[in-house]
Amino acid sequence: MSTANGEEGTNGSGVREFELGDAEFRFLAAFLSRETGIVLSAHKRQMVCGRLVKRLRHLKLRSFADYCDFLRGHDSGSEVEHMVNAITTNITNFFREPHHFEHLRRTVLLPRTTERPQRPRLRLWSAGCSSGEEPYSIAMTVADTLRAGDGWDALILATDIDTNMLNRGAAGIYPLEAAGNIPEGYRKRFLRRLPHDADRMQMADELRQSIRFKKLNLHHQWPMKGPFDAIFCRNVAIYFDKATQVGLFNRFADVLAMGGILYLGHAESLIGVSDRFEVSDKTAYRRIK
Numbered sequence: 001m002s003t004a005n006g007e008e009g010t011n012g013s014g015v016r017e018f019e020l021g022d023a024e025f026r027f028l029a030a031f032l033s034r035e036t037g038i039v040l041s042a043h044k045r046q047m048v049c050g051r052l053v054k055r056l057r058h059l060k061l062r063s064f065a066d067y068c069d070f071l072r073g074h075d076s077g078s079e080v081e082h083m084v085n086a087i088t089t090n091i092t093n094f095f096r097e098p099h100h101f102e103h104l105r106r107t108v109l110l111p112r113t114t115e116r117p118q119r120p121r122l123r124l125w126s127a128g129c130s131s132g133e134e135p136y137s138i139a140m141t142v143a144d145t146l147r148a149g150d151g152w153d154a155l156i157l158a159t160d161i162d163t164n165m166l167n168r169g170a171a172g173i174y175p176l177e178a179a180g181n182i183p184e185g186y187r188k189r190f191l192r193r194l195p196h197d198a199d200r201m202q203m204a205d206e207l208r209q210s211i212r213f214k215k216l217n218l219h220h221q222w223p224m225k226g227p228f229d230a231i232f233c234r235n236v237a238i239y240f241d242k243a244t245q246v247g248l249f250n251r252f253a254d255v256l257a258m259g260g261i262l263y264l265g266h267a268e269s270l271i272g273v274s275d276r277f278e279v280s281d282k283t284a285y286r287r288i289k
């Protein structure tokens, strides 16, 4: 990462401006793990240094030791949010791992279309939604599969710990090149050009109204009880240790409907982590207990 001020952590002439020592790294790693469940191994030290340097500059602090003292202090409440926002890895994309959206259509949505209740209810959750590409991909799949006239009570909950990402998701405005991953038919149907901004587009109101963006730390208590028809928690638990994963997947099972689906990232697995699911498809798990 580089800035107008040179490489992160340097003063622009290549001289390192802030050093992150062992004791400070250990403190920050323990602090972050307690707050978020994210585990920072030793090789992440440079990354942490680079991402937090702007916080030190903003707070006009002279060293990471001062920053640690600041976090220990009583008035550090809002700094915790800035720190978490700076440290989280938010890489995402529209229709990332597209087989999941096809599975959602085939296994979760289509079977529901034969039901005949007055107002069929559908609840989906994108847990660790980053800047919104994942919940919008879910929303496009839902809008394309369910007939609007059938009176669906369909809602997508999109949560993340990172408030900057949630604000982006709620705005639903993305650079044009990001749309490249959206199937062409959906692009035509669900994207709007912005007046006076040729480089970005906005998701249609129909989609934005079907998603609720909310701040939620997966490590804390959850206000919602479910039951959810499907939960996407992809490329999030990979940053947690095994004990945290075990607890998290157990809680997902508690709020999933029996038979509901949990989607994980391509490098994540429930094998040896939870016996409350069976494999439904590649990194898609069905709740059985």
Ligand SMILES: C[S@@+](CC[C@H](N)C(=O)[O-])C[C@H]1O[C@@H](n2cnc3c(N)ncnc32)[C@H](O)[C@@H]1O
Residues within 6 Å of the ligand: 035, 036, 037, 038, 088, 089, 090, 091, 092, 093, 096, 127, 128, 129, 130, 131, 134, 159, 160, 161, 162, 165, 216, 217, 218, 219, 233, 234, 235, 236, 239, 265
């Ligand atoms: C790599 S992104 C994954 C985005 C999306 N699910 C995907 O697969 O494209 C991981 C997200 O998890 C969020 N996250 C990390 N720890 C979290 C926690 N304890 N509670 C809620 N969200 C968390 C991060 O802020 C980040 O936006």
